[in-house]
Amino acid sequence: MRNFLLVANAAREHAIAKAILKTKNVRLFCFANALNPAIKELCLKSGGEYKIGNIEDGVAIAEWAVEKNIDLAFPSPDAVLAAGVVDELEKNKILCAAPTKKAAKIEWDKNFLRSLMSKYSIKGYPKFKHFFSEEQIDDFIDSLGGSVAIKPCGLTGGKGVKVVGFQLKDAAEAKNYAREVLKDKIGGELGVLVEEKLEGEEFSLMAFTDSNTVIGMPMVQDHKRAYEGDLGPNTGGMGSYSHSSFVLPFLKKSDYIQAMEILKKIIEALKKESIEYKGIIYGGFIATKNGVYCIETNSRFGDPEVMNVLAVLKTPLFEILDSIATKTLSRKKISWEKKATVVKYLVPKGYPQKAIDPSPITIDWNKLKEVELFFGSVEEKNGVLYTSKSRAIALLAKAETIEQASQKIENSISSIQGPLWYRKDIGSKELLEKRFQHMKEIRKK
Ligand code: AMP
Ligand code: GLY
Numbered sequence: 001m002r003n004f005l006l007v008a009n010a011a012r013e014h015a016i017a018k019a020i021l022k023t024k025n026v027r028l029f030c031f032a033n034a035l036n037p038a039i040k041e042l043c044l045k046s047g048g049e050y051k052i053g054n055i056e057d058g059v060a061i062a063e064w065a066v067e068k069n070i071d072l073a074f075p076s077p078d079a080v081l082a083a084g085v086v087d088e089l090e091k092n093k094i095l096c097a098a099p100t101k102k103a104a105k106i107e108w109d110k111n112f113l114r115s116l117m118s119k120y121s122i123k124g125y126p127k128f129k130h131f132f133s134e135e136q137i138d139d140f141i142d143s144l145g146g147s148v149a150i151k152p153c154g155l156t157g158g159k160g161v162k163v164v165g166f167q168l169k170d171a172a173e174a175k176n177y178a179r180e181v182l183k184d185k186i187g188g189e190l191g192v193l194v195e196e197k198l199e200g201e202e203f204s205l206m207a208f209t210d211s212n213t214v215i216g217m218p219m220v221q222d223h224k225r226a227y228e229g230d231l232g233p234n235t236g237g238m239g240s241y242s243h244s245s246f247v248l249p250f251l252k253k254s255d256y257i258q259a260m261e262i263l264k265k266i267i268e269a270l271k272k273e274s275i276e277y278k279g280i281i282y283g284g285f286i287a288t289k290n291g292v293y294c295i296e297t298n299s300r301f302g303d304p305e306v307m308n309v310l311a312v313l314k315t316p317l318f319e320i321l322d323s324i325a326t327k328t329l330s331r332k333k334i335s336w337e338k339k340a341t342v343v344k345y346l347v348p349k350g351y352p353q354k355a356i357d358p359s360p361i362t363i364d365w366n367k368l369k370e371v372e373l374f375f376g377s378v379e380e381k382n383g384v385l386y387t388s389k390s391r392a393i394a395l396l397a398k399a400e401t402i403e404q405a406s407q408k409i410e411n412s413i414s415s416i417q418g419p420l421w422y423r424k425d426i427g428s429k430e431l432l433e434k435r436f437q438h439m440k441e442i443r444k445k
Contacts, residue, residue: 005029005065007055007075009036011376011394012303017042019310023318029068031061038375055080058088065094081299082108097321098279104299110153110193113297120269124262124293126196137178140194146171147197150178152187159234160187200288200442204305205259210329211276214264218242220305226352228425235352239344239426241402242308250435251287258292259285278324289445304343307396312337339398342405342427346420348387358386361418368415370408372396402427
């Protein structure tokens with residue numbers, strides 16, 4: 001038997017837990033900050049345990065890992081990695097398939113990534129400047145014609161970046177927001193980045209790496225905006241899709257190749273800085289008229305993107321993570337099913353501004369034949385499931401085409417009842433057509 005430790009308990013971790021247990025003889029242990037009834041059930045069924053505590057407390061997690069004879073650990077979310085949980089586990093000789101605090105800096109300090117790309121001349125970053133004080137911010141914004149993105153450098157749960165033309169009306173609002181980030185220490189005390197605004201189609205590309213070998217996954221497109229037609233405030237991600245060919249239908253193979261090159265060069269640059277990066281590297285990219293740019297990097301699986309990629313991963317995830325931890329990824333052959341996937345999140349009414357108070361959800365499991373379900377932010381009391389503050393339930397479907405997968409979710413959605421809503425348009429023919437047209441216009445410019 002091998003004992004596997006997963007840290008955290010959102011829908012992303014539910015998907016990881018399920019994929020890990022496809023390998024026989026694995027016992028699943030989960031250190032969580034709240035109850036996820038589905039992950040708990042998987043742990044107990046496999047002979048493992050589910051423990052609730054502070055998931056950023058590396059010392060407590062390492063203590064538990066030693067006590068439970070953990071063979072391989074996977075601390076999953078950004079805040080956990082930024083808190084140095086991997087460092088504590090490794091200090092206690094527990095093998096990890098995730099980055100140390102120093103390596104995870106590519107996510108928790110946006111200026112670190114930009115400086116690294118600039119120092120090693122890695123093509124694919126916008127014009128940028130980092131500020132600790134407000135002097136010269138206005139000049140720099142003006143020098144970019146007021147077309148900018150303002151980014152708190154530290155972690156903000158994906159909700160801190162504001163872009164002119166979306167969350168910011170004009171250059172004046174951008175200047176004010178940059179000052180607010182500094183004054184209110186949004187994202188901590190790491191300062192603010194001002195970047196040239198880029199235009200194009202965004203996509204996520206994740207890769208497995210043991211710092212020597214980097215193996216890409218299928219491209220995914222997430223939908224961050226809350227409402228249909230890509231309107232409204234940003235969310236953690238309302239849903240996502242991937243195409244059977246690895247490359248999204250409105251993008252090109254060369255976009256995939258350029259994005260992979262950037263990820264590989266970042267890993268190489270880290271090595272030159274004596275930083276070994278092991279785990280998942282996630283690039284948020286944008287395909288523009290001048291090629292692919294890297295908007296951000298994350299040090300973990302994306303949520304919802306993880307559900308798309310694990311649905312088509314044929315090689316057992318446990319084996320891949322084991323080869324990352326032991327730095328033998330080059331010997332691993334990773335294979336994928338050639339299918340399209342769609343994920344849609346059901347979120348509580350009021351999300352993302354202020355979710356309603358916990359309300360009951362019912363699920364007709366008999367009707368959920370064509371889709372897979374993952375529990376996100378839900379609570380269970382006396383056998384009844386309730387909504388909580390964030391994205392509640394993710395539905396995943398796999399099919400020959402994105403539209404067919406999306407339709408399977410539509411056919412199943414009524415099996416979940418409660419005060420929930422979702423974006424019907426993700427994966428629809430109309431939305432995909434809009435993406436095609438957008439990319440056509442961008443490339444013509
Ligand atoms: P991030 O948290 O860095 O992923 O940024 C959140 C969102 O802000 C991205 O998904 C983009 O939509 C947008 N964004 C970030 N940087 C830029 C940029 N330089 N130009 C245009 N949009 C951006
Ligand atoms: N889906 C975006 C993220 O996980 O950061």
